Amino acid sequence: MDPPRPFLSACDPALGWAFGCSRTGASHIRSSRPCEDAFAVWSGSSGAIPCIAIAIADGHGDPRHDQSRTGSALAVQAAVDELIGFHRMHMHTIPRHILRSEFRADFPRRVTRRWRDYVQVDVGQREITLSPAGNAGNNGYTRYGSTLIAALIVGDTILIGQIGDGDVVLVRPDGTVECPIPCDTQLMGMETQSLSSRDAHLLWRTATLDRGAGGFLIAATDGVSDSFDGSEGPEFLKFVKSLVDRVNEFGIESVAWSMKGWLDRYSELASGDDMTLVFVSINPVEGEDKPQPGQNGTGEDDVLSTEGW
Amino acid sequence: MRGKKIATLNQAIREAIPEVQKAVAAYPEVEIFMRAIRFSDDAAWHVGPDPVPVAEFTWPELETSGLTATGKALRLLADELSIERMPRRGLPPVCILVSDGFCTDPSEEYDNAIAELAKIPWGVKAVRLAIAIGDESDYNEPELLKFVNQDQIGLLKAHSPEELVSYIKWASVSASVASSRGRSRSTGSIDDISNVALESPPPMITSNTELF
Numbered sequence: 001m002d003p004p005r006p007f008l009s010a011c012d013p014a015l016g017w018a019f020g021c022s023r024t025g026a027s028h029i030r031s032s033r034p035c036e037d038a039f040a041v042w043s044g045s046s047g048a049i050p051c052i053a054i055a056i057a058d059g060h061g062d063p064r065h066d067q068s069r070t071g072s073a074l075a076v077q078a079a080v081d082e083l084i085g086f087h088r089m090h091m092h093t094i095p096r097h098i099l100r101s102e103f104r105a106d107f108p109r110r111v112t113r114r115w116r117d118y119v120q121v122d123v124g125q126r127e128i129t130l131s132p133a134g135n136a137g138n139n140g141y142t143r144y145g146s147t148l149i150a151a152l153i154v155g156d157t158i159l160i161g162q163i164g165d166g167d168v169v170l171v172r173p174d175g176t177v178e179c180p181i182p183c184d185t186q187l188m189g190m191e192t193q194s195l196s197s198r199d200a201h202l203l204w205r206t207a208t209l210d211r212g213a214g215g216f217l218i219a220a221t222d223g224v225s226d227s228f229d230g231s232e233g234p235e236f237l238k239f240v241k242s243l244v245d246r247v248n249e250f251g252i253e254s255v256a257w258s259m260k261g262w263l264d265r266y267s268e269l270a271s272g273d274d275m276t277l278v279f280v281s282i283n284p285v286e287g288e289d290k291p292q293p294g295q296n297g298t299g300e301d302d303v304l305s306t307e308g309w
Numbered sequence: 310m311r312g313k314k315i316a317t318l319n320q321a322i323r324e325a326i327p328e329v330q331k332a333v334a335a336y337p338e339v340e341i342f343m344r345a346i347r348f349s350d351d352a353a354w355h356v357g358p359d360p361v362p363v364a365e366f367t368w369p370e371l372e373t374s375g376l377t378a379t380g381k382a383l384r385l386l387a388d389e390l391s392i393e394r395m396p397r398r399g400l401p402p403v404c405i406l407v408s409d410g411f412c413t414d415p416s417e418e419y420d421n422a423i424a425e426l427a428k429i430p431w432g433v434k435a436v437r438l439a440i441a442i443g444d445e446s447d448y449n450e451p452e453l454l455k456f457v458n459q460d461q462i463g464l465l466k467a468h469s470p471e472e473l474v475s476y477i478k479w480a481s482v483s484a485s486v487a488s489s490r491g492r493s494r495s496t497g498s499i500d501d502i503s504n505v506a507l508e509s510p511p512p513m514i515t516s517n518t519e520l521f
Binding site for chain 2: 026027030058060061062063064065142145165185187188189190191192193194196197222226230270271272273
């Protein structure tokens with residue numbers, strides 16, 4: 001049996017390079033609980049237009065969400081499947097500016113529905129119940145509750161969607177730091193919005209950005225920012241910028257290899273939570289999108305990496 | 310509160326602190342900070358308002374006399390639990406009210422403070438327990454129960470020094486550990502009172518000769 005891989009990656013020569021790393025939290029290890037985070041990175045193309053899709057999910061740890069480990073794995077799968085479908089459906093048929101509004105309008109509803117479909121299949125396959133007896137507050141998906149962050153880099157656009165906690169940060173080449181989806185100031189204590197929430201499709205927050213000069217997109221579950229000073233905290237953003245500095249100095253693959261140890265250390269010393277981080281190095285736009293070398297007009301060439309199954 | 314009651318309370322809290330430290334050592338990712346409000350004719354910070362890490366916490370001898378300004382104390386607590394003064398993210402606070410008498414503030418003041426706690430997010434999410442000291446005719450049980458938000462626990466009645474020590478230790482240790490176990494959950498559940506499941510308090514067997 002192969003040893004566990006320290007990271008998973010996906011690459012597109014035109015768009016950039018993505019890797020992800022997920023680690024079981026120190027407090028989970030102490031209490032013999034599994035990692036409830038999941039992530040997926042995917043690169044491929046459709047009709048000669050390449051894209052990179054990423055997703056991270058954090059299953060809720062509370063006992064009422066006892067299938068959240070599966071819930072988070074299904075969430076990243078649903079996100080990547082939906083992003084790929086969105087890409088294939090819209091890239092050739094609608095103008096770019098409509099693409100962004102379509103994403104904001106459709107993606108939350110579609111990915112939530114797809115996740116729920118996947119949960120239903122899992123329930124059927126494993127012969128478990130969605131609503132445990134005596135849990136009156138359960139809306140049917142509570143046991144699988146999970147957050148989800150998904151992003152698609154395609155053409156001159158970066159599309160991002162988020163439900164629940166976690167962080168997305170974009171560092172531009174000039175060092176400018178953007179938090180395209182501000183943290184949800186309504187959340188209190190250990191609560192988070194969830195795919196399992198009754199009106200989950202209304203709880204999504206989305207952002208559409210110009211790819212422009214490119215940069216580095218970092219998505220992380222809340223265990224990472226909680227190891228510093230929380231979402232959008234100066235110490236957390238300093239950590240994010242230090243990652244970018246290290247990538248610039250030592251290369252992205254070197255950072256990817258080191259990530260496992262860093263996340264383990266932060267979890268041990270600080271939050272204790274599961275830690276998942278996806279890092280995307282996004283190339284700058286060079287003129288208009290053109291078919292890339294080695295890609296024909298009809299072929300589809302995919303690489304999907306997922307962790308959390 | 311005076312005499313044996315206050316002496317026992319001082320001793321019980323001093324004995325409880327190392328037990329809290331020991332119990333939450335299993336959760337190194339959790340930082341516990343302590344504060345205390347004293348109340349008699351008025352209410353004031355006994356420790357605080359700046360929170361003190363539990364590892365550095367020492368209990369200053371508490372001496373009280375006069376009235377029982379529970380309403381003012383709860384108002385002070387509610388002000389400190391406001392969202393402006395507490396971090397938005399984190400584990401729920403644990404609040405333990407200890408009293409041996411009827412609230413001498415106007416009932417409206419007491420009820421307004423309780424209503425404020427029921428309105429502010431951290432007031433709702435806090436683990437709120439109450440320990441009543443002495444004979445049941447000495448304090449107002451329904452009044453103290455308004456503070457408690459753990460229905461399965463109810464009011465903890467310490468009839469003797471032994472029971473007071475036991476309840477102080479149980480409440481501080483059990484609630485701190487239960488709070489430290491808090492894990493993420495979705496919003497909007499109808500049973501969404503607290504993120505904390507407390508174990509039952511210890512059974513009490515008290516000899517009649519040791520009553521307050």
